[in-house]
Amino acid sequence: MDAAGEAEPAPAIAFEPERVSSRAERRLRQVGALMAEGVWDEAIDLLETLPADEPGKLVEIKTSTGAPSGLFEPVAAHCQRLLAALPAEGLALYRQRVDATARDWLEEGLARRDEALLRRVADELRASSHAGRALLALGEVALERGDVAAARRAWRSCDRRLSGPFGRPLDVALAGIDLDEHGPLVDQTLAEPSLVPGLVVCPEGATPIGDLLARMAVASLRAGKIDAARLEADLLERWAPDAAGRLAGRDGLYVDALREMISAVGERPSADEPIAPLAGWQWDKPIDVASDEPQALDKINPQLAARLRARRQLGLLANLMDEVEGPRVAPQTMDSLLLYSHEGELRAADLATGAPASTQDGLLYQDGLDLNDPAARRPAAVRVLNGQIRLMPGGRVVVGPQRFLSGRTNAAGAAPDDKPITASHGVWYATVRSKRAATSPGGRALREKILGLDLRSEAKPVFDLEPPDESSTFVGSPACDAQRVYAVLAEDELRPRLSVLCALRATGRVLWRTPIGGGQPIASQSAADTVRPGLTLAGDSLYVATNLGAVVAIDRTSGRVRWLSLYDRLPAGDAQTSSEASSRAACVVDADRLFVLPSDSPSLLAFDAPSGARLWSAPQDDPEGELLGVDRGVLVTSGRRVRGHDALTGARRYAWPESDHAGLRGMGRGCLAGGEVFWPTRDALYTLDARTGGLARQPVDLTPLGGEGANVSAASLGGERVLVVAGKDGINVLGPHPAPRKEPEAGLARLSVSDQLSAVSSQLFPAAPYRSYSYR
Numbered sequence: 001m002d003a004a005g006e007a008e009p010a011p012a013i014a015f016e017p018e019r020v021s022s023r024a025e026r027r028l029r030q031v032g033a034l035m036a037e038g039v040w041d042e043a044i045d046l047l048e049t050l051p052a053d054e055p056g057k058l059v060e061i062k063t064s065t066g067a068p069s070g071l072f073e074p075v076a077a078h079c080q081r082l083l084a085a086l087p088a089e090g091l092a093l094y095r096q097r098v099d100a101t102a103r104d105w106l107e108e109g110l111a112r113r114d115e116a117l118l119r120r121v122a123d124e125l126r127a128s129s130h131a132g133r134a135l136l137a138l139g140e141v142a143l144e145r146g147d148v149a150a151a152r153r154a155w156r157s158c159d160r161r162l163s164g165p166f167g168r169p170l171d172v173a174l175a176g177i178d179l180d181e182h183g184p185l186v187d188q189t190l191a192e193p194s195l196v197p198g199l200v201v202c203p204e205g206a207t208p209i210g211d212l213l214a215r216m217a218v219a220s221l222r223a224g225k226i227d228a229a230r231l232e233a234d235l236l237e238r239w240a241p242d243a244a245g246r247l248a249g250r251d252g253l254y255v256d257a258l259r260e261m262i263s264a265v266g267e268r269p270s271a272d273e274p275i276a277p278l279a280g281w282q283w284d285k286p287i288d289v290a291s292d293e294p295q296a297l298d299k300i301n302p303q304l305a306a307r308l309r310a311r312r313q314l315g316l317l318a319n320l321m322d323e324v325e326g327p328r329v330a331p332q333t334m335d336s337l338l339l340y341s342h343e344g345e346l347r348a349a350d351l352a353t354g355a356p357a358s359t360q361d362g363l364l365y366q367d368g369l370d371l372n373d374p375a376a377r378r379p380a381a382v383r384v385l386n387g388q389i390r391l392m393p394g395g396r397v398v399v400g401p402q403r404f405l406s407g408r409t410n411a412a413g414a415a416p417d418d419k420p421i422t423a424s425h426g427v428w429y430a431t432v433r434s435k436r437a438a439t440s441p442g443g444r445a446l447r448e449k450i451l452g453l454d455l456r457s458e459a460k461p462v463f464d465l466e467p468p469d470e471s472s473t474f475v476g477s478p479a480c481d482a483q484r485v486y487a488v489l490a491e492d493e494l495r496p497r498l499s500v501l502c503a504l505r506a507t508g509r510v511l512w513r514t515p516i517g518g519g520q521p522i523a524s525q526s527a528a529d530t531v532r533p534g535l536t537l538a539g540d541s542l543y544v545a546t547n548l549g550a551v552v553a554i555d556r557t558s559g560r561v562r563w564l565s566l567y568d569r570l571p572a573g574d575a576q577t578s579s580e581a582s583s584r585a586a587c588v589v590d591a592d593r594l595f596v597l598p599s600d601s602p603s604l605l606a607f608d609a610p611s612g613a614r615l616w617s618a619p620q621d622d623p624e625g626e627l628l629g630v631d632r633g634v635l636v637t638s639g640r641r642v643r644g645h646d647a648l649t650g651a652r653r654y655a656w657p658e659s660d661h662a663g664l665r666g667m668g669r670g671c672l673a674g675g676e677v678f679w680p681t682r683d684a685l686y687t688l689d690a691r692t693g694g695l696a697r698q699p700v701d702l703t704p705l706g707g708e709g710a711n712v713s714a715a716s717l718g719g720e721r722v723l724v725v726a727g728k729d730g731i732n733v734l735g736p737h738p739a740p741r742k743e744p745e746a747g748l749a750r751l752s753v754s755d756q757l758s759a760v761s762s763q764l765f766p767a768a769p770y771r772s773y774s775y776r
Contacts (some may be wrong), residue, residue: 015549017521051076070566083127102128114629132207147539167613171228198611207563210243214254223591274674280738283354286730333715334423364459447473479535512559519548534586563612592628616650628672631690638670654693667709
């Protein structure tokens, strides 16, 4: 009890990863005992056989003092870590066993540029004499395709001096340190044997340090990290000033080439294309996404309204009659299309005009209806009660939550039940209701599947993936690349177990499914309805923000977990994990940095993407905050206010407005684009400089779209960057070429919402069979 006599919140239950068995833990302790006694052959035998006995299981990395670190790695990587740490005598014995195989794989992999074979050398034989060359080649291949994080992960695995204390990247570990003054101490610190969590480092001397630092500096320049490149060039000059070779198309000393490249780059502006002048609304008429007033149901059918109110009082229809505040729709864009979900429908519109696209009326999918049935294409009756109660084609009444958009939203403008959608390569993927019922004990009657609609072929279904077993359902938003679709599965239990699944886009065949562990949602609702993990694809990695106490990095090709990191959670039942926090963006990746704002944590977290090492955490006191992105070293979040954090250290750069009592409060999802932050409030859209937090443009009036905030995103239209703005009542595009103004139309446009409903209903339902559902 606290001083007021109230019970303190119960602590949140920690995430439980897919750990190795107790038998495997005993064998690992046996390995330690054998190594202490110098019995190398038996220790090596155990380390070589253990991964096959526990495939995919995770081991917690201990700190230098033996304490738990909260960071986990696969048992196979852990065994390679122990082998790489063998003393000279044991390492020589191990290399006698594996070096011939490693050399053959390396030579064949280099000759054929076979990444898979090179990866086998690097992953399965990390302690061999040839792993360094394989990692060097893998880093170069990764950099060629623009994957800076993968390149730096490979090169940092070659030498422990390329990671600072606690496994931190050098630019973080040495931030603010003058090498001229403290160089000898830095050299001594980095040369000392130390644990690099999350990275299995080759034994010393595998690869020349000059080759590694030169390539890492080039990778930093490619990622726009000028300060990191300068630091790596300085270390190169200290440790290997005579290192030479071919770098960036020229031969000579690496140091000279890097100094020339750094001076040529200078200070870069924002890498993102700027947003065009916001002269006005591009469409003469916004797309209507207004929900009807709850009071209108009394005119439609007073008897039905009375029955529903009575059921709500009994707790059977909670929140159905609540007035919704803020925007409900969060559109996406793909090529020339604008895509959005609204009141159980997936729709497409032309980005240039706002007219229906892909199909004649823009309707791509309607939950519960067969669109091949001609009756399903008839105009649906007016929907009421914020999309919870609808009069469907044919006059039938549907009562219950929508599968794409619920009637609840929040001041941050994120509808927590806005069904997850992802658009990629001409196909729109959505998590929709499955016709199969869940059969697990205590399971829900409804499950979710992933549906893909081909927008280039009148929304033809081209992908339909049901959960692989009847005890699980898809949760969160799918992610996809050119060939694969990735999604998270949750077993429908009070404490759901999560796994990540990968399937081929062309056939739906499941390539891999990786269990990652389980946890209990903080919110008091059923677990299956509150688990909202986020997936983020970046380079060769897939990052999972579980929102259950863990962040996970997975190899997107093999499905192998790279690392799993636990974090502190909010107390159970904390209000921050209700509708507001469930909408937060998943992760933001900036080169080799990973930023996460979990809905169940009080902190904004930064990780080293290659290793999983925690770089910093910053208090997050905005329950509506979400990540927008990184621009020129500043990590931007928005919510009730806009905040900028130093991406390197987590220190706060600015907050706008400066006070919570300034009279402005965010309402809706903001957007970071072109070096600017576009932040919606109730009545206006403000533009800030992402680096300084200062006002950059005149505010834009949002009242034409409903006046209760907006969800904002950037898009390309006619060679220019514009803003898609979704308000409470409508969607429109802000850009440099506003549409001519039109006078308001007479008739229905001048009536109240309730009167409009009555007038429209008299036209839609004039016949006697539908009298009980018609307006009077």
